[in-house]
Amino acid sequence: MAWEDEQDEIIHWLKALPKPIGLLTAHDFRGRQVLDACRRTGLAVPEEIALIGIGDDEVLCELSWPPMSSINSNPRTAGYEAAALLDRLMQGELMQGQRILVQPNGVQARQSTDVMAIEDSDVAAAVRFIRERACSGINVNDILARIPLVRQTFEHRFKKTMGRSPHAEIVRVRLERVKQLLKETDLSIPMIAQKSGFKHTRYMSTVFKEKVGQTPGRYRNAVKKGRTS
Secondary structure (H helix, E strand, C coil): CCCCHHHHHHHHHHHHHCEEEEEEECHHHHHHHHHHHHHHHCCCCCCEEEEEEEEECCHHHCCCCCEEEEEEEHHHHCCCCCCHHHHHHCCCCCCCCCCCCCCCCEEECCHHHCCCCCCHHHHHHHHHHHHCCCCCCHHHHHCCCCCCCCHHHHHHHHHHHCCCHHHHHHHHHHHHHHHHHHHHHCCHHHHHHHHCCCCCCHHHHHHHHHHHHCCCHHHHHHHHHHHHH
């Protein structure tokens, strides 16, 4: 079945589901199809539909929008166990109904399951907008253009609900993106600042050191040393 035909079926199915709901897909590719269908239908992820895939295909998960949580099913160990079982069969060993369970490596949590219960609908909409657009350079005025509240009322309700100001939430989301890019790419620090929504590299580095406790460069080196060891 063609992609578009499958998407029509998935969209019809998603619309009929009770909301909010959590979904587990059989594999990451199907998960990306569901996320694409949610985007086309206007369903909020993870607020209305929280989704997790299986396989933890890093490229596929990170290129999905929002980035998709996934279970690392531990394929290396599964392959080893399968090879060991085949070797035993080739040696003439008889086995009947033997089941071998392989423990997964765990869940790689990303934004598609980053659910926060927010009763205030205006604050929930603002949080969703921030998570979607923080790295494109938005500010509080951009949020207010979408929220039917005066600035003082909005900021009071946001801080009461989230424990921090809207600006602080924007910075927090941007810094999470900075950390991700430092871990997973070899992009230069100025390029990371640009992709994370910071207009100035020096300002990003100052805020990063203040919040994380070390410069972006030291953070990247520490992560690489940890991976090597």
